[in-house]
Amino acid sequence: MREEIEYQFRTDEEFARTLDRDDPLSFRDHFFIPESKIYMDGNSLGLQSRNARQGVQRVLDEWKTLGIGGWLEGNPPWFYYAESLGAKARGLVGALPEEVVATGTTTINLHALVSTFYQPHHGRTTILADELNFPTDIYALRSQIRLKGHDPERDLVLAPSDDGRYLDEQTIVGMMTDDVALVCLPSVLYRSGQLLDIKYLTEEAHKRGIPIGFDCSHSVGVVPHYFDEWGVDFAFWCSYKYMNGGPGSTAFLYVNKAHLQKEPALAGWFGYVKEKQFDMNLEFEHAQSAGGWQISSPSILSSAPLEGALDIILQAGIENIRRKSLMMTSYLMYLVDEILADGPSTVRIGTPREPARRGGHVALEHEEAMRICEALKVRGVIPDFRPPDVIRVAPIPLYTTYHEIWRVVQNLKEVVDTREYETFPPERNAIS
Numbered sequence: 001m002r003e004e005i006e007y008q009f010r011t012d013e014e015f016a017r018t019l020d021r022d023d024p025l026s027f028r029d030h031f032f033i034p035e036s037k038i039y040m041d042g043n044s045l046g047l048q049s050r051n052a053r054q055g056v057q058r059v060l061d062e063w064k065t066l067g068i069g070g071w072l073e074g075n076p077p078w079f080y081y082a083e084s085l086g087a088k089a090r091g092l093v094g095a096l097p098e099e100v101v102a103t104g105t106t107t108i109n110l111h112a113l114v115s116t117f118y119q120p121h122h123g124r125t126t127i128l129a130d131e132l133n134f135p136t137d138i139y140a141l142r143s144q145i146r147l148k149g150h151d152p153e154r155d156l157v158l159a160p161s162d163d164g165r166y167l168d169e170q171t172i173v174g175m176m177t178d179d180v181a182l183v184c185l186p187s188v189l190y191r192s193g194q195l196l197d198i199k200y201l202t203e204e205a206h207k208r209g210i211p212i213g214f215d216c217s218h219s220v221g222v223v224p225h226y227f228d229e230w231g232v233d234f235a236f237w238c239s240y241k242y243m244n245g246g247p248g249s250t251a252f253l254y255v256n257k258a259h260l261q262k263e264p265a266l267a268g269w270f271g272y273v274k275e276k277q278f279d280m281n282l283e284f285e286h287a288q289s290a291g292g293w294q295i296s297s298p299s300i301l302s303s304a305p306l307e308g309a310l311d312i313i314l315q316a317g318i319e320n321i322r323r324k325s326l327m328m329t330s331y332l333m334y335l336v337d338e339i340l341a342d343g344p345s346t347v348r349i350g351t352p353r354e355p356a357r358r359g360g361h362v363a364l365e366h367e368e369a370m371r372i373c374e375a376l377k378v379r380g381v382i383p384d385f386r387p388p389d390v391i392r393v394a395p396i397p398l399y400t401t402y403h404e405i406w407r408v409v410q411n412l413k414e415v416v417d418t419r420e421y422e423t424f425p426p427e428r429n430a431i432s
């Protein structure tokens with residue numbers, strides 16, 4: 001979605017119902033919607049679909065009836081599962097089939113890729129990241145710097161944010177200096193929902209001879225990507241958020257075709273040239289595909305939900321999903337502006353207004369965000385809380401309705417107006 005869109009919304013309930021009636025893209029029937037809940041947390045854990053469930057059931061049956069035979073006789077064969085899921089997902093990220101593989105988990109894939117692409121040399125020793133990234137990325141980048149014998153205090157440089165919400169691409173580019181060996185950034189910021197300009201950042205990094213990779217956990221499945229066209233060097237993302245693969249489902253990684261001859265730095269036998277893997281040679285010969293970055297046997301049971309989950313996304317079409325997502329987040333922000341922006345119930349929007357600059361969720365800011373979130377959950381509305389003051393609300397195009405968005409805002413108004421949140425303790429749960 002590159003064009004700007006003008007919407008004409010209204011605040012009444014009937015209007016929300018009209019939007020649902022006129023909606024060409026609902027796949028809600030394919031999903032199990034938690035009973036009497038309004039589920040707005042699909043950006044943390046997407047819901048289960050019948051299709052995802054069928055994939056798991058089939059693999060369980062294959063294991064039951066085929067035993068070890070499933071590696072070659074499964075449908076698709078487990079031995080090629082990672083590659084076939086990668087090929088299936090490629091359209092979501094604008095890649096060739098051999099550039100994407102379903103493997104490992106997000107942070108593991110970061111390690112596998114950064115260890116390969118971070119090659120400090122000739123005074124270029126720095127990794128440029130940002131201070132708003134998801135913490136696991138920062139922990140992992142620090143440890144990668146240490147493993148290369150460098151000092152993360154000096155060699156990890158974080159692009160700052162002026163307001164704790166957003167990053168400025170110009171600032172990041174200004175920090176792409178001669179000492180930078182690698183840039184590693186998120187696509188969508190997990191808190192504010194800002195979508196970075198991946199194309200621009202990639203061009204600018206390459207002008208300076210710096211490889212660049214992206215953590216797209218918060219965008220794949222809701223925002224289209226064009227990695228090949230943009231020339232991104234590598235990317236990785238989880239599959240349990242907008243891809244609806246289930247808790248801890250197998251993650252993905254992408255390596256640009258220009259780099260497929262590179263030796264993966266964290267070798268393992270599933271990265272071997274496939275036809276020769278079972279020769280059991282002690283010399284490692286890596287596959288010249290994204291599959292070369294696999295380390296271990298694929299987690300078949302954690303991959304199986306993805307087949308069906310991907311079928312739905314492909315059937316809906318990622319461009320259509322994006323169009324509806326933008327309309328839904330615009331509608332949500334409109335309602336918050338109209339109903340909640342004044343007086344005692346002030347709730348601020350901490351997400352970019354421009355469609356091209358935001359991902360799939362909206363950040364609502366309030367100093368009592370944590371307790372408001374708890375109050376909403378008791379009412380059956382499921383958003384999530386991110387410290388210090390953000391309530392994240394994600395309308396999921398495949399299964400959220402406009403009427404649910406309308407009800408979320410009504411509930412929020414009641415909770416805030418009556419200070420219902422004050423009955424909740426100020427301590428936080430282990431998972432929020």
Ligand SMILES: *Cc1c(COP(=O)(O)O)cnc(C)c1O
Pocket residue numbers: 105106107108133134136137186190215217218238
């Ligand atoms: C969700 C998310 C992760 C999660 O990492 P795991 O290794 O899957 O636990 C990492 N990075 C970002 C940006 C995320 O949004």
